[in-house]
Amino acid sequence: MNDKQESVQLNVLPHNVLAEKMVLAGIIANPHLIHKIINILHSEVFLDNNYRKIYNLIINSYKRINNIDFLTIINILTQQNLLHYIGKEEEIQELGNTLVNNNYFEEYTYLLLDKFFRRCIIDHSNKLLELVTNELISLETILNKFEQFFFDINKNKPISNNQLQITHLLNNFILNTESKNKQISEHFINSGFKDFDILTQGFQKSDLIIIASRPSMGKTALGLSITKNIAQHHNLCAAFFSLEMPSEQLIYRMISSESRISLFKLRSGSFTSNEWKIIEQTIYKLSKLNLYIDDNPKITISKLRSKIYQLLQNNNKLSIIIIDYLQLIESENKTSNRNLELSIITRSLKIIAREFNLAIIVLSQLSRSVESRNNKRPILSDLRESGCITKLNLIYGTSSNTKIQDLHIKKPQLIYCYNNNIIVLSSINKLIHSGKKIIYQIITESGYYIEATSNHKLKTCKGWKTIRNISINDQILLVHKYRIQNMTNNYYINNISELDYTFYQAFPESIKNIHLIDQDYCYDIEMSNINNFVANQIIIHNSIEQDADLVCMLYREDYYNNSNIQPLDVSITEVSILKHRNGPTGKFELLFEPQFVHFKEI
Structure with missing residues (x-):
C-alpha cells in the first residue's frame, strides 16, 4: 500500500x-x-x-x-x-x-x-x-x-470482556446446573434409546457425533430412528440430510418402522382395510413431527451451512442435524487426496456444530479393510483416514522421549503437541496398533527424519500435507528444545535466585529426501484434545475422529455368520461407543428388525 x-x-x-x-x-x-x-x-x-x-x-x-x-x-x-x-x-x-x-x-x-x-x-x-x-x-x-x-x-466481531471472565463462566455453570436439577436443560438431547442415553447422558449441543459401520449394518435406520425420537418425544426440531437415499425411500422406511407393516408390503401397495387405517394413522402422526428431510445428493460444507442457517431462521427449535453419509459430502477445493478432503470436512462440521450450537450426527462408511480380518468387529482405527508411524519413532513427553511402541497408556501421560504456533502439553487417550504397513522415510536438511505411511500428514509451512503429497520443495515444522539457566529476575520471581527453564519452539526446515523403506509394524496415538503430536521432533497429525466428540460403531455378528439365505426376522446389533470426549465408553445392544427397518431396545 x-x-x-x-x-x-x-x-x-x-x-x-x-x-x-x-x-x-x-x-x-x-x-x-x-x-x-x-x-x-x-x-x-x-x-x-x-x-x-x-x-x-x-x-x-x-x-x-x-x-x-x-x-x-x-x-x-x-x-x-x-x-x-x-x-x-x-x-x-x-x-x-x-x-x-x-x-x-x-x-x-x-x-x-x-x-x-x-x-x-x-x-x-x-x-x-x-x-x-x-x-x-x-x-x-x-x-x-x-x-x-x-x-x-x-x-471478527468484538467480544465483551465479561464473556471471557471466569466469574461469567462460573455463573453460566451454576445456571446450567440448576437447569439440569430442574430437568429442563436444553443442552442435552436424548436419542430415545435408554442404554445409549445412559452412556452418553444425551447428545450435547455443539458436539460432532460419528456413527460408523460397514454397509448393511443399519446406519441409516438408526439415524432415522434417532431423528424421529428426538422430534417426537422432545418437542425439538431435527433435520436429516440424505446424500445417498431419496426422500421417498426414507418416508417408506419411516412409515414401515412406525406402522409395523413390512417395507416390502408398503412398496407392493397391497394392503388390507385394517392396514390402510394403520398407515393413515401413522402418516398423521409423522406429519406432526418437527422434522426436515433434504435429499440433495450434491452438498458441500458451504451449502450445508447455508441450509442450516435458513432452517434456523424458520425454526429456532432446530437442535440436531443428521447427515447420511460423510464420504458423500463434496469438497469445495478438489484435490487428488480424498483423505485430506475428508479431514477438512470433519473439521468444518465440528466448526458448524459450535457455530450454530447444534449437535451434528454424521454417518460414516468404514473401509473394506474390516472384511479382510478374521475378527470383523470394527475398531476405532477403521475410521481413521490418516496414516501411522513406525514402532521406533520417539514421542516427546514431560519425563523422557519414548519409542511409540513402549508407551504405557494405563498411567496418565503428557506429550508435546502443536497448538496455535505454540508447543504445549496434552494427554494421551489411546495407543493404536495398526499392523504391518508400507513405510516411507522423510529426511530433512539437518538430518531429522520420520518413518510413516504415505497417508500420514505432517505440518508444513502451507498447512497439513500427507507424505504422498509432500515434495522436496516443501518445508516441514520441527521442534527444538531450549534451556535458560542461571537467570535472576526478581520482578517476576520472588525469593528465587536461580531459574532453570526449558521450553520448545517450532521452526521450518526443508526436506532433503523422501524414499520408500519397507513394511513395518505401525502405531498411532489418539489425543485427548489436540489432533497432532511431536515424533522425532517433527509435528505430525493423527485421525479424523479427533474432530468428533463421540464415535459409535455398529456391528451385527449374524450378518457374517448367518448361513441361511433368508434374512433373520430379528438381529442383535452391537453399538460400541469407542470414543467419548465428555464421558465413558462402552457398548450396548439393540434389536434390529430388517423387515420394518426398525431398531428397538432389548
Whole structure:
C-alpha cells in the first residue's frame, strides 16, 4: 500500500489513530499484556501501516523470545527504525503505564476492534456489490458468498470482556446446573434409546457425533430412528440430510418402522382395510413431527451451512442435524487426496456444530479393510483416514522421549503437541496398533527424519500435507528444545535466585529426501484434545475422529455368520461407543428388525 492509498483509507474508513498508538504504547510499556491480547488483536486491526508493522514485530518477537521485556521491544523497534512513530522511550513508558494504571487499556482495545469490525462490513459490502453487478455469476453463488461474508464479519466481531471472565463462566455453570436439577436443560438431547442415553447422558449441543459401520449394518435406520425420537418425544426440531437415499425411500422406511407393516408390503401397495387405517394413522402422526428431510445428493460444507442457517431462521427449535453419509459430502477445493478432503470436512462440521450450537450426527462408511480380518468387529482405527508411524519413532513427553511402541497408556501421560504456533502439553487417550504397513522415510536438511505411511500428514509451512503429497520443495515444522539457566529476575520471581527453564519452539526446515523403506509394524496415538503430536521432533497429525466428540460403531455378528439365505426376522446389533470426549465408553445392544427397518431396545 503506498502513502497516497493509506492517506485515502485514513480519511474514509472508520479508524482511531490515537487509540492505535495508545494500545501499542500500553503493550510496549507492559509486555506482560501480550499474552492477554495475542488471540484477540491481529495486525489488520491497525489501519495505520506503520502501527501494523510495529504490532507484527512485537508479536513475532514475543513468539520467538517468550519472556520479552520493555528494553528488548525498544531495541527491536529502534533497529527497524520504527520507534519514532510511537515516541521516545520516556513518553512511551509514561503513556503506556498511565493507560494501564487507569484501567483504560481494555477500553482502547475494544475501540480498535469496533473500528475494525466496521471496516470489515464496508469491505464485504463492496465485494458483494461487485458480485451482484456481475450477471455472469449465478444467484446461488452470490447468496452463498453473502452468507459467508456474514459469518466472516461475525467471527471478527468484538467480544465483551465479561464473556471471557471466569466469574461469567462460573455463573453460566451454576445456571446450567440448576437447569439440569430442574430437568429442563436444553443442552442435552436424548436419542430415545435408554442404554445409549445412559452412556452418553444425551447428545450435547455443539458436539460432532460419528456413527460408523460397514454397509448393511443399519446406519441409516438408526439415524432415522434417532431423528424421529428426538422430534417426537422432545418437542425439538431435527433435520436429516440424505446424500445417498431419496426422500421417498426414507418416508417408506419411516412409515414401515412406525406402522409395523413390512417395507416390502408398503412398496407392493397391497394392503388390507385394517392396514390402510394403520398407515393413515401413522402418516398423521409423522406429519406432526418437527422434522426436515433434504435429499440433495450434491452438498458441500458451504451449502450445508447455508441450509442450516435458513432452517434456523424458520425454526429456532432446530437442535440436531443428521447427515447420511460423510464420504458423500463434496469438497469445495478438489484435490487428488480424498483423505485430506475428508479431514477438512470433519473439521468444518465440528466448526458448524459450535457455530450454530447444534449437535451434528454424521454417518460414516468404514473401509473394506474390516472384511479382510478374521475378527470383523470394527475398531476405532477403521475410521481413521490418516496414516501411522513406525514402532521406533520417539514421542516427546514431560519425563523422557519414548519409542511409540513402549508407551504405557494405563498411567496418565503428557506429550508435546502443536497448538496455535505454540508447543504445549496434552494427554494421551489411546495407543493404536495398526499392523504391518508400507513405510516411507522423510529426511530433512539437518538430518531429522520420520518413518510413516504415505497417508500420514505432517505440518508444513502451507498447512497439513500427507507424505504422498509432500515434495522436496516443501518445508516441514520441527521442534527444538531450549534451556535458560542461571537467570535472576526478581520482578517476576520472588525469593528465587536461580531459574532453570526449558521450553520448545517450532521452526521450518526443508526436506532433503523422501524414499520408500519397507513394511513395518505401525502405531498411532489418539489425543485427548489436540489432533497432532511431536515424533522425532517433527509435528505430525493423527485421525479424523479427533474432530468428533463421540464415535459409535455398529456391528451385527449374524450378518457374517448367518448361513441361511433368508434374512433373520430379528438381529442383535452391537453399538460400541469407542470414543467419548465428555464421558465413558462402552457398548450396548439393540434389536434390529430388517423387515420394518426398525431398531428397538432389548
